[in-house]
Amino acid sequence: MSKTTAPVQRRTKLSCSEIWKLYGPNADRPAASRDEVESRAANGRCFAALSDVSLDIGEGEIFVVMGLSGSGKSTLLRCLAQLVEPTFGNVELDGRSLTRMGQAELREVRRHDMGMVFQHFGLLPHLTVAGNVALPLKIRGEKAESRDHAVATALELTGLAAMADRLPAQLSGGQQQRVGLARALAVGPGLLFLDEPFSALDPLIRRELQDELIRLQAGLHKTMVFVTHDFSEAVRVGDRVAIMKDGRLRQVGTPEDIVRQPADDYVRNFVAGVDLTRVIRCATAARPASRSDYAHAVSGQGRLSDAAETLMAAGGGPIAVQGEDGSLIGEIDLHAVLAAVSGKSLAGEPA
Amino acid sequence: MTRFRPRAIWLLLPAAVAALWIAQQFSWATRFPKAWELPVAKTVSKSAAVVTDNLSWLTRLFATAIEVPMTLVVALLSEGGALTLGGFALDLPPLSWSGLALAVVWLGWRTGGPGLALLQALGCAYLLFFGQWSAAMLTLASVVIAVPFALGAGVVLGIVAWRMPRLDRWLVTPVLDLMQTVPAFAYLVPTLVLFGFGPVSALIATVIFALPPMARVTTLALSRLPGAITDLAAMMGCTRGQALWRVLLPAAMPMLLVGLNQTVMMTLNMVIIASMIGAGGLGFDVLLALRQLDIGRGLEAGAAIVVLAIMLDRQGRVLASGWSRGQAVSRRRGLGLVLVLGALLGTTLLGQIHAPLRAFPESWQVTTGSTMDSLVAWLNVNFFDTIEAVRVFLLMNLMNPIRIALASAPWLGVMTIVAMLGWVLGGWRLAVLGLGVGGFCLVTGLWDETMTTIYLCLTAAILSVSLGVPLGIAGHRWPRFGKLLTLAVELLQTMPSFVYLIPVVMLLRVGDVSAMIAIVAFAVTPVIRYTMAAFEAVPPALTEAGTVMGCTSGQMLRHVQLPVALPTILLGINQCFLFSLAMVVITALVGTRDLGQKVYIALTKADVGSGLVAGLCLGLVGILVDRLFRAAAARIAPQEPSSHA
Ligand SMILES: Nc1ncnc2c1ncn2[C@@H]1O[C@H](COP(=O)(O)OP(=O)(O)OP(=O)(O)O)[C@@H](O)[C@H]1O
Ligand SMILES: [Mg+2]
Numbered sequence: 001m002s003k004t005t006a007p008v009q010r011r012t013k014l015s016c017s018e019i020w021k022l023y024g025p026n027a028d029r030p031a032a033s034r035d036e037v038e039s040r041a042a043n044g045r046c047f048a049a050l051s052d053v054s055l056d057i058g059e060g061e062i063f064v065v066m067g068l069s070g071s072g073k074s075t076l077l078r079c080l081a082q083l084v085e086p087t088f089g090n091v092e093l094d095g096r097s098l099t100r101m102g103q104a105e106l107r108e109v110r111r112h113d114m115g116m117v118f119q120h121f122g123l124l125p126h127l128t129v130a131g132n133v134a135l136p137l138k139i140r141g142e143k144a145e146s147r148d149h150a151v152a153t154a155l156e157l158t159g160l161a162a163m164a165d166r167l168p169a170q171l172s173g174g175q176q177q178r179v180g181l182a183r184a185l186a187v188g189p190g191l192l193f194l195d196e197p198f199s200a201l202d203p204l205i206r207r208e209l210q211d212e213l214i215r216l217q218a219g220l221h222k223t224m225v226f227v228t229h230d231f232s233e234a235v236r237v238g239d240r241v242a243i244m245k246d247g248r249l250r251q252v253g254t255p256e257d258i259v260r261q262p263a264d265d266y267v268r269n270f271v272a273g274v275d276l277t278r279v280i281r282c283a284t285a286a287r288p289a290s291r292s293d294y295a296h297a298v299s300g301q302g303r304l305s306d307a308a309e310t311l312m313a314a315g316g317g318p319i320a321v322q323g324e325d326g327s328l329i330g331e332i333d334l335h336a337v338l339a340a341v342s343g344k345s346l347a348g349e350p351a
Numbered sequence: 352m353t354r355f356r357p358r359a360i361w362l363l364l365p366a367a368v369a370a371l372w373i374a375q376q377f378s379w380a381t382r383f384p385k386a387w388e389l390p391v392a393k394t395v396s397k398s399a400a401v402v403t404d405n406l407s408w409l410t411r412l413f414a415t416a417i418e419v420p421m422t423l424v425v426a427l428l429s430e431g432g433a434l435t436l437g438g439f440a441l442d443l444p445p446l447s448w449s450g451l452a453l454a455v456v457w458l459g460w461r462t463g464g465p466g467l468a469l470l471q472a473l474g475c476a477y478l479l480f481f482g483q484w485s486a487a488m489l490t491l492a493s494v495v496i497a498v499p500f501a502l503g504a505g506v507v508l509g510i511v512a513w514r515m516p517r518l519d520r521w522l523v524t525p526v527l528d529l530m531q532t533v534p535a536f537a538y539l540v541p542t543l544v545l546f547g548f549g550p551v552s553a554l555i556a557t558v559i560f561a562l563p564p565m566a567r568v569t570t571l572a573l574s575r576l577p578g579a580i581t582d583l584a585a586m587m588g589c590t591r592g593q594a595l596w597r598v599l600l601p602a603a604m605p606m607l608l609v610g611l612n613q614t615v616m617m618t619l620n621m622v623i624i625a626s627m628i629g630a631g632g633l634g635f636d637v638l639l640a641l642r643q644l645d646i647g648r649g650l651e652a653g654a655a656i657v658v659l660a661i662m663l664d665r666q667g668r669v670l671a672s673g674w675s676r677g678q679a680v681s682r683r684r685g686l687g688l689v690l691v692l693g694a695l696l697g698t699t700l701l702g703q704i705h706a707p708l709r710a711f712p713e714s715w716q717v718t719t720g721s722t723m724d725s726l727v728a729w730l731n732v733n734f735f736d737t738i739e740a741v742r743v744f745l746l747m748n749l750m751n752p753i754r755i756a757l758a759s760a761p762w763l764g765v766m767t768i769v770a771m772l773g774w775v776l777g778g779w780r781l782a783v784l785g786l787g788v789g790g791f792c793l794v795t796g797l798w799d800e801t802m803t804t805i806y807l808c809l810t811a812a813i814l815s816v817s818l819g820v821p822l823g824i825a826g827h828r829w830p831r832f833g834k835l836l837t838l839a840v841e842l843l844q845t846m847p848s849f850v851y852l853i854p855v856v857m858l859l860r861v862g863d864v865s866a867m868i869a870i871v872a873f874a875v876t877p878v879i880r881y882t883m884a885a886f887e888a889v890p891p892a893l894t895e896a897g898t899v900m901g902c903t904s905g906q907m908l909r910h911v912q913l914p915v916a917l918p919t920i921l922l923g924i925n926q927c928f929l930f931s932l933a934m935v936v937i938t939a940l941v942g943t944r945d946l947g948q949k950v951y952i953a954l955t956k957a958d959v960g961s962g963l964v965a966g967l968c969l970g971l972v973g974i975l976v977d978r979l980f981r982a983a984a985a986r987i988a989p990q991e992p993s994s995h996a
Binding site for chain 2: 078081083106107108109110111112114115116118119120121122124125126127135136138139140193
């Protein structure tokens with residue numbers, strides 16, 4: 001096996017096992033057994049939007065779901081959030097089954113531990129920014145004082161403090177989605193669902209909000225399920241990426257895993273043309289250190305593209321790759337970068 | 352997807368011929384035998400009597416419950432009066448005209464700026480100077496009371512229909528369809544029997560009449576909400592009630608407000624009609640003037656109805672669009688509101704000592720009544736021959752032939768044709784509907800009246816189409832004319848249907864021609880509107896293609912624009928037919944002999960059975976016509992070329 005960045009061991013926050021979602025006649029009826037759902041999916045009258053999907057999503061992880069239009073990304077997200085009931089299978093949050101939970105209990109979980117951000121914002125036009133952010137808190141019956149405090153905090157976090165009294169119609173798309181984000185964060189949920197949150201924005205604003213999300217996540221450590229169809233977005237924000245096709249998972253892994261070892265031709269096509277220097281981390285490309293002292297150093301977590309400038313400054317020569325604690329992991333030079341990008345021979349793995 | 356049945360058309364002809372042949376051989380096939388009729392009306396009357404006897408405590412309770420807010424509003428807006436609550440008797444003075452007018456103008460200013468304020472001020476001035484103020488306020492009072500009831504009931508019904516799609520499909524939608532096509536008069540009959548002659552009956556009939564659009568709009572608005580909003584409600588952990596009241600309904604508000612405006616206008620329309628069962632107000636004045644042939648007064652009161660309608664409509668529209676632009680949250684209106692309320696109270700109290708503040712001084716009022724009288728007299732003297740010639744021409748060349756053809760057509764033949772038409776256009780369901788509707792008219796013994804109704808509607812539709820389609824096309828061709836036309840159509844549509852009768856009757860006296868012209872004036876508006884919209888919607892790419900091919904404008908019209916616009920125009924004609932049906936009932940007042948007259952007679956005799964049955968006939972015919980037209984429009988609509996494989 002190849003060497004990859006050491007997977008961070010996380011507690012499982014959200015998991016699903018063998019979930020199926022059928023659409024079509026009689027599809028609302030849940031299936032009693034796996035055999036039943038398989039035969040119903042196979043008989044041709046039902047359409048399987050999700051087939052046999054199992055996932056474990058760790059605490060504090062941004063888990064990205066990718067795929068072409070109609071591949072079932074939204075369906076997966078909505079099954080995880082219980083907005084649609086899977087035809088078969090189980091979804092667990094913190095070890096409690098959401099699928100078997102009663103309505104009242106599910107409502108409590110949603111009021112305290114879930115937030116959602118929508119592609120087209122889903123703001124209520126008659127409420128101000130502050131009113132929109134306060135709404136979920138009002139719904140769960142929070143007292144005015146703690147509510148105001150929570151709203152102020154959420155607005156501060158998302159840089160909206162100055163716009164609290166504006167109406168959604170008076171905001172730009174990017175600002176509106178910040179409100180959506182603030183609203184989802186206001187209840188202090190552990191788990192966020194984001195269905196193509198930035199797809200409706202133009203490229204510059206999209207990047208700005210991606211950076212914002214990364215910045216927020218560094219302080220908040222939420223668990224996020226993030227749907228996108230833009231691989232560069234997945235790479236920027238995602239800790240792990242799942243690639244779907246026709247309702248099935250084709251591959252789940254870190255962005256690096258996926259670009260370096262696509263599971264099949266579909267995934268290979270999917271990631272073809274991706275700028276690898278923005279995906280592969282320095283630690284992955286590093287060779288064992290050949291000395292103990294370097295004039296230049298980069299972080300192992302950084303992408304190769306981040307190291308370009310330092311490499312140039314060092315004349316292309318070997319520079320140190322450091323771990324998060326400043327320890328020496330290895331070294332890279334121009335050759336190592338080229339090798340990593342060409343995918344022919346990676347450090348520690350002779351061609 | 353199209354299930355076109357070319358063979359069905361070949362079946363149509365022989366079947367119709369066969370039916371006609373049978374009809375000529377046997378008299379029972381020409382005229383429906385009396386012995387086959389069922390005593391539907393009698394049965395309904397009897398059961399209604401039973402219901403009335405057993406439910407009188409309920410209706411009385413209901414009536415009392417409504418009476419209190421009603422007296423309050425009527426007292427405040429128009430006449431003043433004593434409100435008795437328990438042991439208390441509260442003597443209420445009417446709010447002063449000066450304060451009310453100020454409040455109306457202020458509201459116009461706040462919400463719509465100087466333009467609306469000016470309009471409202473002019474409207475108030477008309478009502479005051481022409482001595483229509485107190486009647487208008489009485490009418491307004493009925494509207495003010497009926498609207499909340501209609502809104503509340505409409506919204507609740509709409510929510511129920513939205514929650515339970517199956518109930519909606521099988522019960523709510525058909526009932527609403529019927530409620531909208533059964534003429535308003537028909538509601539009056541049972542309410543009259545249940546609640547007696549008076550304002551409460553009028554109010555209830557009004558509410559029933561104005562409720563369907565609100566219910567429809569509510570269901571539509573809720574089901575059209577973006578998925579994100581419903582998901583949001585679920586993800587915030589809303590209970591059902593929270594989801595509805597805190598998230599869904601507020602988000603649907605812009606559309607609901609459009610419904611509100613419609614409800615207000617329909618309420619006004621019905622209030623005018625309901626004046627006849629004792630609500631009083633402008634409608635009553637017009638009716639009285641019509642009966643006494645007091646032309647000047649009738650026109651003035653009629654104009655007051657139009658003025659009131661325009662004032663309500665403009666204000667309503669501005670409020671609705673203001674909300675959707677988010678202005679509803681402006682908080683700086685507190686001071687103005689306090690001032691205006693203060694003025695209202697102040698002038699009312701001062702009015703107790705200083706009479707001109709309370710009631711608009713008579714000496715300031717003007718009337719054009721005598722001028723109008725002499726104008727009409729002059730018209731009648733000088734143009735009698737012309738008018739008469741037009742009247743006779745219409746009668747001889749258009750109306751009588753159609754009337755005679757329909758009246759003498761054998762029922763079996765008509766039924767066959769209707770069923771075949773239904774089958775060709777929309778399959779067996781539509782055929783069954785056609786047979787059902789025809790059968791109902793037959794067994795209730797209302798066949799002749801139904802045919803008279805159809806004759807009136809048909810002639811009106813023919814005239815409306817031959818007038819409206821060219822007008823619509825012209826409006827599209829010359830945008831400036833189109834703007835004028837749109838304005839005129841909007842004005843015509845805000846007017847309560849009753850108003851149309853006034854000028855016609857004054858010039859042409861009572862009779863079929865007057866009725867027809869009133870119907871055309873009312874029913875031509877949808878034809879114009881739909882035609883213009885249809886032409887506007889022709890994709891520019893198509894007309895450009897036509898230009899490039901070198902079409903003359905006539906060729907363009909014939910080969911490009913008309914074919915594309917036709918389905919929409921057909922829907923306009925459908926609306927035109929439905930409008931005509933609604934108006935036919937009202938023209939019963941000027942002595943036509945159709946189903947409307949039946950309802951009207953039943954109304955005066957408080958005969959529930961005949962009233963309901965005749966009303967139902969009208970409603971069913973309306974629904975059948977609607978379904979037939981829709982099926983036809985769907986049939987001729989060109990299939991969209993599919994853009995993807
Ligand atoms: N309510 C529904 N009824 C029937 N089919 C549905 C329904 N919702 C989704 N589908 C089908 O399920 C499949 C997956 O849909 P889904 O919305 O999950 O796709 P997606 O990956 O999110 O696509 P996109 O990128 O366009 O949002 C699609 O083929 C869709 O047609
Ligand atoms: Mg989607």
